Amino acid sequence: MSPFTRSSCVSGAPHIFSLPEIDRPAEALPYLKMLAEEDIRESTQIGARPWIRNPSLYLRYAEALALSGSTDAEAKLMLEHAIEGLMQSDARSTLEIILLRIHLAHVHRCQNIQTTKAKEYADFANSFIHDLMACRNEHYVIQFLRKNPDFIPHERLKQALIRPGQPERHILKALGGSAWFDKAVKQTFKMHARAEKMCFTCGGREPQKTLSLCGGCQHHWYCSKPCQVTDWKTHRIFCGGISNERKALEVFRISDPDRFQRKTDWMKWRVGPLGANPDAPIHAPGLQRDHSRGRTHIIIFFAKHTPHASRDMTHKFQIESAGVFRTSDIMHEFESMMDWAPGEGKMRIARILSSADAVWYGNEPQFPAMYILLCTGVTPWFCASIVPVSALLRTPYDPNWRLTMNKDEPVAERELDLQFVRAFQRTSFPNINDVSA
Ligand SMILES: [Zn+2]
Numbered sequence: 001m002s003p004f005t006r007s008s009c010v011s012g013a014p015h016i017f018s019l020p021e022i023d024r025p026a027e028a029l030p031y032l033k034m035l036a037e038e039d040i041r042e043s044t045q046i047g048a049r050p051w052i053r054n055p056s057l058y059l060r061y062a063e064a065l066a067l068s069g070s071t072d073a074e075a076k077l078m079l080e081h082a083i084e085g086l087m088q089s090d091a092r093s094t095l096e097i098i099l100l101r102i103h104l105a106h107v108h109r110c111q112n113i114q115t116t117k118a119k120e121y122a123d124f125a126n127s128f129i130h131d132l133m134a135c136r137n138e139h140y141v142i143q144f145l146r147k148n149p150d151f152i153p154h155e156r157l158k159q160a161l162i163r164p165g166q167p168e169r170h171i172l173k174a175l176g177g178s179a180w181f182d183k184a185v186k187q188t189f190k191m192h193a194r195a196e197k198m199c200f201t202c203g204g205r206e207p208q209k210t211l212s213l214c215g216g217c218q219h220h221w222y223c224s225k226p227c228q229v230t231d232w233k234t235h236r237i238f239c240g241g242i243s244n245e246r247k248a249l250e251v252f253r254i255s256d257p258d259r260f261q262r263k264t265d266w267m268k269w270r271v272g273p274l275g276a277n278p279d280a281p282i283h284a285p286g287l288q289r290d291h292s293r294g295r296t297h298i299i300i301f302f303a304k305h306t307p308h309a310s311r312d313m314t315h316k317f318q319i320e321s322a323g324v325f326r327t328s329d330i331m332h333e334f335e336s337m338m339d340w341a342p343g344e345g346k347m348r349i350a351r352i353l354s355s356a357d358a359v360w361y362g363n364e365p366q367f368p369a370m371y372i373l374l375c376t377g378v379t380p381w382f383c384a385s386i387v388p389v390s391a392l393l394r395t396p397y398d399p400n401w402r403l404t405m406n407k408d409e410p411v412a413e414r415e416l417d418l419q420f421v422r423a424f425q426r427t428s429f430p431n432i433n434d435v436s437a
């Protein structure tokens, strides 16, 4: 008897065979094929286009075909259909689309489709198909992977590019072979910004969505007016604060260029990766041991301005020391540091946690980690980074995380204690609030 009932097929059981850790896609093929055929029959009856109506089925089928080594007309057609379906239906499927495009590039190679054959695509009215033509698609995918080496989890990318017993993937060759995976990827500020670039409300990404930057804060991206309006209720205060800060900055442009530079760098740096060790918010509170510590603890990083350290914005400040505190222990210091009224800290923490929970970061559980960035002469920055469970799993706890926070010198070994936090308030406070003056 078949191990699958129809309902287990529909609920996605065959997909399990394509997971990187199992990787037996050929065994799922007959079931996915059966489901696809049935779906095509049903859709045709009601006059719908099946892959638009049910894109995830065609995604699974096309993926299983490609992983099991099919490079025939059926594989090509299903990959195109799945891509088309996902492009139109799901704002959050960029990762899957890129993987399908990687497979499609291989199919093009195997079929010797090197040139643009406009006729072949005559039934696609959409402009995206332009990019899917063989030469453009392969070029696009290679460029994408070079620019965003961490966008697709490496287990999945390896699974797509390294298929034992199958012809070598040209894309892998173009990237420099399997050694490409071993190269330690130094995340630059720009790479980080690209990874973060998605609609703040729906998680939509380019090229499926056209994103525009919020004019007020120049931090949040939105794909549409409705998405911006939805977020505005919570975004309003943050956005107003940033745009006031930017306006206040202008005073120093002529009168105090060093200060202007420091503050301008700070506004950019604080939203990027945390120095050379962007995983610090995972290690510092020990999220690997206890996911919930990101809600009860706060990390304070103390930085100094190093404008000439590197051209990469990531290194315009260096972390001098860092400490982890239970929020309830430092509430008073926290509030006075941020220039908030007594009682406001608790409310702000609740707000930042709820907006962190609302951010869509992938189809997996995610955990917030709250931190404060301090530096003499600039406004303290309180934020939360969002750590998806997959990042936790592939980032084993590193007890020496402090040592790798800076590009050159391991300055950050010094633990930040409460006494220092208190001293910081007294000595450095005069500069903190000058932006709101
Ligand atoms: Zn959106």
Ligand SMILES: [Zn+2]
Binding pocket: 214, 215, 216, 217, 218, 219, 220, 235, 239
């Ligand atoms: Zn804004």
